[in-house]
Amino acid sequence: MDATSPAISFDNTEIAFRHKNAADLRKAAFLFTMMNNNFVTKYGTRLTPWAMRIGLPIGGIVKATIFSQFCGGETLDECAVTAEKLSAYHVNTILDYGVEGEEAESRFDENVKEMLRAVATAKSSGHIPFVSMKVTGYARFALLEKVHAKDTLTNEEKAEWERVVQRVDTICKAANDAGIGVMIDAEETWIQQPVDDVSMEMMRVYNKQRPVVYNTAQLYRTDRLSFLKDAISEAKRGGFIYAIKLVRGAYMERERRRAAEKGYPSPIQPNKEASDKDFNAAVELCFENIDHVSQCIATHNEYSSLYGTQLAEKKGIAPSHPHLHFSQLFGMSDNITFNLANAGYNVTKYVPYGPVKEVVPYLMRRAKENTSVGGMSSRELGLIRKEVKRRKE
Ligand SMILES: Cc1cc2nc3c(=O)[nH]c(=O)nc-3n(C[C@H](O)[C@H](O)[C@H](O)COP(=O)(O)OP(=O)(O)OC[C@H]3O[C@@H](n4cnc5c(N)ncnc54)[C@H](O)[C@@H]3O)c2cc1C
Numbered sequence: 001m002d003a004t005s006p007a008i009s010f011d012n013t014e015i016a017f018r019h020k021n022a023a024d025l026r027k028a029a030f031l032f033t034m035m036n037n038n039f040v041t042k043y044g045t046r047l048t049p050w051a052m053r054i055g056l057p058i059g060g061i062v063k064a065t066i067f068s069q070f071c072g073g074e075t076l077d078e079c080a081v082t083a084e085k086l087s088a089y090h091v092n093t094i095l096d097y098g099v100e101g102e103e104a105e106s107r108f109d110e111n112v113k114e115m116l117r118a119v120a121t122a123k124s125s126g127h128i129p130f131v132s133m134k135v136t137g138y139a140r141f142a143l144l145e146k147v148h149a150k151d152t153l154t155n156e157e158k159a160e161w162e163r164v165v166q167r168v169d170t171i172c173k174a175a176n177d178a179g180i181g182v183m184i185d186a187e188e189t190w191i192q193q194p195v196d197d198v199s200m201e202m203m204r205v206y207n208k209q210r211p212v213v214y215n216t217a218q219l220y221r222t223d224r225l226s227f228l229k230d231a232i233s234e235a236k237r238g239g240f241i242y243a244i245k246l247v248r249g250a251y252m253e254r255e256r257r258r259a260a261e262k263g264y265p266s267p268i269q270p271n272k273e274a275s276d277k278d279f280n281a282a283v284e285l286c287f288e289n290i291d292h293v294s295q296c297i298a299t300h301n302e303y304s305s306l307y308g309t310q311l312a313e314k315k316g317i318a319p320s321h322p323h324l325h326f327s328q329l330f331g332m333s334d335n336i337t338f339n340l341a342n343a344g345y346n347v348t349k350y351v352p353y354g355p356v357k358e359v360v361p362y363l364m365r366r367a368k369e370n371t372s373v374g375g376m377s378s379r380e381l382g383l384i385r386k387e388v389k390r391r392k393e
Contacts, residue, residue, distance in 0.1 A: 008309055008343045010302045013387035015342045016335035019089055022391070029384045031069050035370040036377040045364040052357050059356045062363070070331040070366045071098065071359055072351035076121040079353045080128075082330075087127035090341040091349055094130040094183060094327060095122060098352035098359040099137070105160075108138045108167060115171045123178035130214075130348065132183040133171060135195045139164040144191035165198055172202045176212045183245050183296065186216035189255060189267045200231065203240055211243035211294035211323065218249030219279040221267050228282055236292050245296040245327070246282050248275050280307050287311045294323035298350070300333040305340065312345075319344035331366070335383050 010016075017025060034040050051058050063074075072082035072093070083093035095118045097111070115133060122128035135144065143160055146153060153161065168184075175182045184199045186192060199215035206212040215231075217224045228244065235242035249255075252268055259266040269275045283304065286295035297308045305326060312319060328337045330351040341347045352362055370377045 008306065008339050010306070010335045010339055011383075011386075012339055013335065013383050013390060016338045016383060017387045018338065019085065019334075022388075025384055025388055027065075028069060029381060029388070031065060032370065032377045032381045032384065035367050036381060041367050041370075045367050049360050049364060052360050062360070063356050066363050066367060067356055067359070070329070070352065070363055072330055072353045074353065074355050076117055076353065079351060080121055080125050082351060083125050083127045086349055089338055090344075091337055091347050093125075093128045094132050094348045094350045095128055096132040096350055096352040097137070098354040098362045100134075100358075100361050102137070103140055105163075108164075111137045112167050112170055116174050119171070119174045119178050119180065122175075122180045128180065130181045130183050131171075131175060132185060132350065133168075134185045134187060135164070135168065135198065136187060136191070138167040139194075141191065144194050147194040148191050161194075165201070168198050168202060169205075172206050172213050176206045181212050181214060181243070183214040184216060186218045186245075186247065186249070188251055188258075189221065190258070196227075196231075200234070203235065203243060204238055207235075207240040207243060211241045214243040214245050214294070214296060216245040216247055216298075217282060218247055219282050220249035220252055220269050220275040222269055222274075222278075223267065225278050225281055225285070228285060232285070232289050232293055236289075241294055241323075242289075242292060243294040243296075244286065245298050246279060246286070247298045248279055248301070276301070276304070279304055283308050284311060287315055287317070290315075290317060290321070290323050294325070296325040296327050296348075298327040300328055300336065302336060305336050309340070309343070309345065320346060322346075329366070332370075332380070 020028065034044075048058070048062065052062070072079040072095075076095075079093070079095060086093055097114050097118060099111070102108070102111070115131060118131045122131055140160070143157060143164070146157065147161060172182050184195065187195060196215060199213060202213040203215070217228055219225070231244075232242050249268075255268050256266050269278065279299070279301075283295065283297055286293045297304065299305060308324075308326065309319070312321070312324060317324060325346045325348060326336070326340050327348045327350055330349045337347050337349060352359055370380070
């Protein structure tokens with residue numbers, strides 16, 4: 001397969017970094033250099049959460065550095081400003097309230113309220129077509145595990161599950177009324193069935209006219225291509241648009257470890273090539289069904305992103321087709337995002353927000369992902385240095 005496109009080059013750093021001035025570039029270069037250092041990342045990702053927890057006054061440093069690189073702001077108002085800035089380059093925003101790991105019912109209800117505020121911000125912004133949510137922000141993990149395993153629920157648990165569905169429905173309905181969409185994240189395989197089921201239930205209700213609710217498929221799972229085929233057939237039969245965010249998957253080590261510990265076959269592809277193959281096949285499958293399927297190609301992989309544009313070109317599908325979206329995380333792979341946007345594609349940045357203290361787990365994951373072991377930092381650094389040099393010439 002030819003991965004080069006005459007129209008788009010992800011090496012074009014002029015377009016990639018138009019939104020950054022010299023100081024922004026220096027700051028990004030410093031951060032990626034730090035994250036590229038295994039020693040700094042190893043100890044930084046241990047010490048930062050601890051220092052925040054015991055109340056050391058490092059919030060300001062975190063906010064000025066890693067937070068400002070990977071988060072849109074602490075509040076919705078700050079995020080609306082970020083969204084506005086991105087929109088100047090035709091990049092839209094997916095709002096992601098980054099608070100994680102809460103297990104209390106009162107907190108789940110608070111999260112619904114926060115999500116409704118996010119929906120209202122999205123509606124008034126005009127540059128925020130989606131909000132994103134994790135079902136674990138609205139349900140106890142252990143309850144999801146039970147529902148997934150089809151264990152018999154007590155009457156109390158049945159009522160608890162009903163409340164979870166109700167919370168998800170409240171968010172989807174608000175998004176539908178506001179004319180925006182909701183992307184539901186994929187999580188661990190051992191809680192994913194209820195997430196898939198509730199997503200499908202919401203699509204059945206809200207995706208009749210346009211794609212409002214998106215589920216997520218992790219193509220590092222061996223079973224997701226056939227899952228996608230079945231889901232698309234079901235949506236066709238049901239007369240609604242199937243909407244799906246395609247990702248490779250974020251929990252590979254945890255999945256493999258659990259499978260080994262519990263002695264069941266790993267649900268994860270045997271190697272990276274197999275994940276890549278299924279990811280690209282999923283992109284193609286969605287294109288083949290574009291009248292019935294809306295896809296968001298959510299990846300930092302340059303080949304997969306280009307492949308999406310090549311398929312669009314080959315099939316005569318306009319870059320701005322409402323069933324075709326691309327997305328990258330805020331602060332990463334600007335070379336993909338801004339070059340796709342420049343070529344007229346629907347592109348979004350996935351923009352987490354929340355109080356600094358609460359988004360620290362998310363930030364630590366980004367730092368780990370960007371170590372020299374993970375490999376992303378070197379690519380980011382190379383591109384930033386190239387742009388700094390180009391501006392001097
Ligand atoms: C906008 C956006 C939304 C996202 N939402 C979700 C979500 O809802 N749920 C979720 O789980 N993740 C989500 N992710 C993260 C995503 O799943 C990936 O972890 C991340 O994007 C890296 O994959 P890639 O395609 O960008 O890049 P690549 O660098 O091409 O791929 C890396 C990925 O390949 C896979 N992989 C690597 N090595 C192997 C191996 N040895 N065997 C098998 N597979 C391997 C893993 O999935 C790894 O993360 C999201 C990412 C983006 C950009």
